[in-house]
Amino acid sequence: MGSADSGSQLPIISIAPYWDSQSANTTEREAVSKALHAACVEYGFFYLDISQCVDLAEPEELARLAREFFALPQVEKDKIALKHQDFARGYQRLKENVTNGKADNHEGIDIYRPVENPDKSRPLWGENQWPTVLGFQTKYEKWIEKMKKLGMILMEAMAYGLGMNAEEWRDLRAQVDDSFWVMRIIGYPSLPDDHDGFSCGAHKDYGCLTLLYADPTKSALQVFLRKRLWINADPIPGCIVCNIGEMWEIWTNGLYKSTLHRVVHRGTNYRIPFFFEPNFTARVAPLPVAGDTPNEVYKPIVYGEFLMKKVGSNFSVDPVPGGKHD
Template identity: 30%
Template sequence: MSATGVPIIDLSPFEGPDAEESRNVELAVKEACENIGFLVVTGHGVPDDVILRMRQVSTAFFDLPERLKRQSVSEPGQTMGWVPSQKESLAATREEDTPPDLKESFDIRRPDAPEDEYYNSGMGQYFFRPMVWPKDPDEFRETWTEYYHEMERLAQRVMRLFAGALNLPHDFFADKLDRSVDYLRCVNYPAQDEEPLPGQLRAGAHTDYGTLTLLMTDDAPGGLQVQAPTGEWVDAPNVPNAYVINIGDMMSKWTDGRWVSTVHRVVNPNDSVRGSSRRLSIPFFQNPNYDALIAPISPHDGTNQKPQEVFMAGEWLMAKQNKSRVK
């Protein structure tokens, strides 16, 4: 357990040869998800060189002149491709009126979606529309695609772990995530040459929308803070090449609120380092299939549905995204 109350958990024993050690990982994750909704994981299996190349190519992209980044700008009203600074207000998803967030980002969806009706009609056209890839750097598309698939594999592993922690079969969520609406995003928090507006943060207080988030961040001033059950804001621990995992709203709904989707934010650096405090974060957001129905499940056998609380994952996700966009 870290000093902040966000636990650091080694995933490597999960599904290994020692059943007791594997179960201990599940129990540690269960406790974290019930108490704070955040954990930091090592033993995740993502190669260090893949993480390094993802950082390097993304930094090179954000260092490009704005005129070149605009060649990959998202469609009007959408968050895909390059999204300039102050075009998103995450606090608005909680009905808070704050200035836009001080960040720019690049987003992709599934980079190789099959040509079938699920991906190419209705909500599929919204969630899986074609990408406009940057021309520079040359290796951008290849690197992002490779990293996306590493995150997809890790997210699927974590969901098997979540199922075990809920005393469900490890494959319980598989058919709800086999065509998942996953987003890979890299966020550049530039050094702040000017003082932020009152109430303006790098990322306003919010909860994530889906099942889980995998976050690779760096050790730079002005970072991630988690709201503890006491209401206190605590810094998330920084462990080199470890992933911060938090559960989102839909995972909390699936557990009938037993697991908490915790409010978090990214704060500004203090005045003494504001002009030299660039920060790069790489979150991967896993969301269920857009046609998956979200309803409370029994912690034992998955049969205790509550139809009055059912909603479709895609509708929830679209509503949250629309609230966050600065008009």
């Protein structure tokens, strides 16, 4: 596939006018929504400036906690392995994740939205497994709450960028107000020079919004543009990397595209993607405001059913459906 181009740059958008509901004016919000719309049509990826919304020392602390966990002996990490729950929630060993049938060169922890009446024999319906590292669960749960808030704010800004009115936004909001979110904590060892694969193979995200706190390693995250070109989405201080998943492609009847991306990691670092998803029972269908897109036909789906079908081959452990995102 060749190397990625560092000359192209994804747009940088500040969400501050929507985050601070009291001080922002309508003109500022409209500018944000228009910028988001343009980014979703052109790239499906963008940088979101959250420097005015979040203490940037917070995700740095989360990365430190991740480093502490991944440095533990294998026997300790395996105490929260996927097999102890529903094969979705918990720790995955190096190369246990699979993309396009090929092992990924990373290890991780998956945390999902808690469910009522958990049953680990039911796919995706177990209980989360947290590391016993001091402060880990408390600090990550705080980050989850902030990312849930950010996800909802971003959904609203995107809805108005698409041209929705207040009533149409309320209808869309009802599909994501109990988001079946996922948070991944990913540890990347350096990819060997002779490795013929990727840290994470080329794929599209199948949910709604990905909010990625990226590590400092450059040339790791690579995005495939419609110009048939891979570009680097290198970290920018004060920003997270955002991309849209297949649900936005359905909602917009193909106007917004979920974009291929991959990870080729030559460093040793940790990144924390949060996936803001629709409700498990949400019926996702093209929105009236999206209009018709030539040659595109998107059928309605129920998100939970769609998710179950998507995640069945993501782990090289037991053939019980689990979960996986980038």
